[in-house]
Amino acid sequence: MTEITYTRQGDYNLPNLLPPQEEPVPHGKYALLRKKFLKEHRRVTYTNLLTSGKLNSHLAEIQQTAQRRMEQIVAQMAKAQGVTEELKASDQMKWVQMMNNLRNAAEEMVLAELIYS
Numbered sequence: 001m002t003e004i005t006y007t008r009q010g011d012y013n014l015p016n017l018l019p020p021q022e023e024p025v026p027h028g029k030y031a032l033l034r035k036k037f038l039k040e041h042r043r044v045t046y047t048n049l050l051t052s053g054k055l056n057s058h059l060a061e062i063q064q065t066a067q068r069r070m071e072q073i074v075a076q077m078a079k080a081q082g083v084t085e086e087l088k089a090s091d092q093m094k095w096v097q098m099m100n101n102l103r104n105a106a107e108e109m110v111l112a113e114l115i116y117s
Helices: 029-041 043-052 056-080 085-090 093-117
Strands: 005-011 012-015
Touching: 029 043, 029 056, 029 093, 043 056, 056 093, 085 093
Parallel strands: none
Antiparallel strands: 005 012
């Protein structure tokens, strides 16, 4: 445990109890969803990450992992369902519809696996 330092405020010595400072990281969609989930449903985990100075790194890791998983899942599902560039060239609306369905399904999987667990 680190030694507690004090600052004099008038006649009193007050402890310096600030959490370790992290460098600010811009958060994406999945990081913000994870942060909200932790705040509302996993308060102890959120507080532990915040006070240890690991919250931003945790959220950045979640964001990167979620984006990679989305790309992998969409690519696998597109290959399995035959969504190809030929379909895109011949029937754009059908291709857009199928890709939107694939992205929505992949996002549900990512949210269940990474964000809300």
